[in-house]
Amino acid sequence: MFGLSKADTRLFLIVIGLTLFAPFILNPFPEGSELAQFNAGYPDLMQRFLIFGIFAIGFNILFGLTGYLSFGHAAFLGVGSYAGVWMFKLLGMNVLPAILLSMLVAGLFSVLVGYISLRRSGIYFSILTLAFAQMSFSLAYSVLTPITGGETGLQLSANDPRIFGQSITDAGTIPVPSLFGLEMRDSFQLDVGAWLFTFNAGYYLCAVFMVLAFYLSIRIFRSPFGMMLRAVKSNQQRMTYTGLNPKPYTLAAFVISGMYAGLAGGLMVAMDPLAGAERMFWTASGEVVLMAILGGVGTLIGPVLGAGFIKYMENIVSKINDNILHQWFSFLPDGLEDVVVAIIYPFIGKGWHLTLGIMFMLVVIFLPGGLVEGGQRIGGWIGRRFGKGGSSAEAAAKPDAKSSPAE
Amino acid sequence: MGILEVKGVNKRFGGLQALGDVNLSVKENTVHAIIGPNGAGKSTLLNCLVGKLIPDTGSVTFDGQSVLGRKPHEINQMGISRVFQTPEIFADLTVLENVLIPCFARRDGAFRMHAIEQVRHEAELVEQAETMLADVNMLGKRDFHAGSLSRGDKRRLEMAMCLVQQPRLLLLDEPTAGMARADTNNTIDLLKEIKAKRDITMAIIEHDMHVVFSLADRITVLAQGTPLVEDTPEKIKGHPKVREAYLGEHQ
Numbered sequence: 041m042f043g044l045s046k047a048d049t050r051l052f053l054i055v056i057g058l059t060l061f062a063p064f065i066l067n068p069f070p071e072g073s074e075l076a077q078f079n080a081g082y083p084d085l086m087q088r089f090l091i092f093g094i095f096a097i098g099f100n101i102l103f104g105l106t107g108y109l110s111f112g113h114a115a116f117l118g119v120g121s122y123a124g125v126w127m128f129k130l131l132g133m134n135v136l137p138a139i140l141l142s143m144l145v146a147g148l149f150s151v152l153v154g155y156i157s158l159r160r161s162g163i164y165f166s167i168l169t170l171a172f173a174q175m176s177f178s179l180a181y182s183v184l185t186p187i188t189g190g191e192t193g194l195q196l197s198a199n200d201p202r203i204f205g206q207s208i209t210d211a212g213t214i215p216v217p218s219l220f221g222l223e224m225r226d227s228f229q230l231d232v233g234a235w236l237f238t239f240n241a242g243y244y245l246c247a248v249f250m251v252l253a254f255y256l257s258i259r260i261f262r263s264p265f266g267m268m269l270r271a272v273k274s275n276q277q278r279m280t281y282t283g284l285n286p287k288p289y290t291l292a293a294f295v296i297s298g299m300y301a302g303l304a305g306g307l308m309v310a311m312d313p314l315a316g317a318e319r320m321f322w323t324a325s326g327e328v329v330l331m332a333i334l335g336g337v338g339t340l341i342g343p344v345l346g347a348g349f350i351k352y353m354e355n356i357v358s359k360i361n362d363n364i365l366h367q368w369f370s371f372l373p374d375g376l377e378d379v380v381v382a383i384i385y386p387f388i389g390k391g392w393h394l395t396l397g398i399m400f401m402l403v404v405i406f407l408p409g410g411l412v413e414g415g416q417r418i419g420g421w422i423g424r425r426f427g428k429g430g431s432s433a434e435a436a437a438k439p440d441a442k443s444s445p446a447e
Numbered sequence: 448m449g450i451l452e453v454k455g456v457n458k459r460f461g462g463l464q465a466l467g468d469v470n471l472s473v474k475e476n477t478v479h480a481i482i483g484p485n486g487a488g489k490s491t492l493l494n495c496l497v498g499k500l501i502p503d504t505g506s507v508t509f510d511g512q513s514v515l516g517r518k519p520h521e522i523n524q525m526g527i528s529r530v531f532q533t534p535e536i537f538a539d540l541t542v543l544e545n546v547l548i549p550c551f552a553r554r555d556g557a558f559r560m561h562a563i564e565q566v567r568h569e570a571e572l573v574e575q576a577e578t579m580l581a582d583v584n585m586l587g588k589r590d591f592h593a594g595s596l597s598r599g600d601k602r603r604l605e606m607a608m609c610l611v612q613q614p615r616l617l618l619l620d621e622p623t624a625g626m627a628r629a630d631t632n633n634t635i636d637l638l639k640e641i642k643a644k645r646d647i648t649m650a651i652i653e654h655d656m657h658v659v660f661s662l663a664d665r666i667t668v669l670a671q672g673t674p675l676v677e678d679t680p681e682k683i684k685g686h687p688k689v690r691e692a693y694l695g696e697h698q
Contacts, residue, residue, distance in 0.1 A: 043565060264551050264561040264569070267540070271548050274537040281497065281535070282549045282608065283523035285557040292560055 048258050051341060055254055059247040062086055063237045070234030074367070078356060083227060083240035084311075085355050089348045090246040091307045094253045096331040096343030098300020101260060102293050103329070104338035107273035111166045111325050112153070112173030116298040118180065118320030120146040120305025122187065125194045125315045132205030133215045135224065135245065139306035146302020147295055154294035158287065161276075173325050180317035193316030217310050219245060224311055242311045249307060250344075253300060258340055260296070269293050330396075334403055336410030345411045353392050360388040450475040450648050451496070451616055456505030458491055458672075465491040466502065467672045473616070478642065478649045480659045483669035489652045492669070493620055496650075497529050498522045509616065520557050528609035529618045534601035536608065538594030542585060545593050545604055546576040549612045579611040582644070583637070599630055603637065610641060619651045623658050635661050660684070 041049045058065065067081030080086065099113050120142035127138035157168040180188040188194055198208045202215070209215050217224045224242035260266045271279050272286045279286050309315055318324070327350065335346025365381045365388070372380060387395045407413045449472035458466040466488045473479045483489050494500040496507060498519040507514050514522050523529075537545050550572040555561075567573070580586040583603045588596065593604060602622065609617055622638070623631040635658055642649065642662075653659050659666060659680070666683045668675040675688055683689055 043568075045567065259565070260562050262565050262567070263563060264555075264559075264566055266562075267544055267548065267566055268551070270540055270544075271537050274539040275535055278535040278537060278608075279548075280519040281523055281529045281531075283520050283552040283557060283612065284548070285518075285520050288558040292562075296562075 071236045090250040091304045092347035093344040095304035096347040097257045098297040099328045100343040102297035105269035109166045110169040112169035114324035115173035115176040115320045116146040116301035117305040119149045120302030121315035124306040124309035129200040132202045135310040142306025143299045143302040147299040150295045150298025177320040336412030339412040342412040358392040449473045452508045454506045456502040477664040480651045480663035480666045487669040488672035526615040528614035532621045534605040536593045543589040553612045579607045583607045616648045
């Protein structure tokens, strides 16, 4: 189906299913219960899962396939965001032109950065991309203030022309991003017993783009182009002596992943029409590297898992504070409770980076293939333990090496 | 007029004259060996042929066209393939993919963006690659990781990758360097088999006399960057200058 092999089709359908039903899946705990704080099914966070998933999928096309480690990919996301906001300011509040222009501008910018950076490989390539990103960040803060809004960021205002829309609504407010009248912040809430599920228009717009982005990434992975990119990673010398020119291949991969980043940036401003330079800061570039490595570099689904994992940690684990810990461990004797809380406390709340860091180290040392490899090992162990079979979800998440060597 | 003509090639590295006035003519459909002691300039000469180095003076023409100033991938597209001293393959890819890549390179040139088409739908090229693998007795290992192959199999795979492009000239850089006697003999047999099956010109750089005398139709002896003598293997064996410069050390 969809021109994909059986295993890939299954994986693709599972991804569609998960994104479609995420508002249910991510809200497993009843509203008001003690565990409700672990629910991730609110629109803002779900949108972020998908947007960073797109960003990581694109990054993985470059890093996973060609092995070129870009340390400046956030610059494309930032540039895309600015382009999107400018479309809102000049044209109108429809999100489609904004998203398209975000991709286009990020693509053009990545041609420039890629053409120069790809003259070098290895660490020098990484440093060049990092330099470009930091340069963009600094420029956005200083001389480019008229375009970027400098420190305050680029915001909509009531004085924007918006030639195809209205500068200001009849109610006197700044209009919000919409898709042909469907406002991105529109939500439909479903009460089922103690549970409350939120279906948000913006989320489903992101979902459509994520599914398309994921589909394109599968096609690229299985295409002759994808094979050539893996050849670049494997042996460039053999490639040139086989009559192939690696440069246009790497540049094409760079631009494609830059456009994915632009798409992510465009979606970000479509959800919340505000762009700031901090999106281009080097930590933002580093984050997408972490997402790809944590999830599994060079695998199809890995980067999405990594993005989801990191964003979950950032938004959920970081909110646990010591009061909550004291509640959890209140069944322990007082002295012991304090000790246990004191031990756990550094790993949660503001200390979530510590947990992430430890997780990251463990993954790099014990699971070089990331969370995907972890899943495969668990699946394999279950398979050996309980005979053949296993759930279909696990089987699809790890198509066998024979049919899909890129996994 | 040979398929490969090297005329008056000089190459200098600082104060070292690596190649001095090298003339060489490789006739079509022959196996031409280039031998010489260490530092004779064999590898430098080979690198001048494939575009890795550019000679200071002189000309190198392949099939009447100059190769000088062309990039390695362009020279390959002209019909020159190269086998390395240690097999250069795509270790992270499967055996089949290793052979498919040159198939794509031959059909589509140095770069073509097939980002949506699927490899498995390219039945014609897959079949071409499988036929080639069968030809070097590697079909049974088509789904193996190329990096996991034994050295002998890597050599076979590299040959297959070169041959599937149907090059007119195959350059071999010490194909048996560091091999045990049995492996060397296998390589000789493989090369003989390849030669028997198709019209191909081979230029071999080699240290091992046994290999050279079993395969070559003509031999050029290089010494200190200059061709000493060029002749048939029989004549080379008895040539006093060659004995003195090279073979003497071995006897």
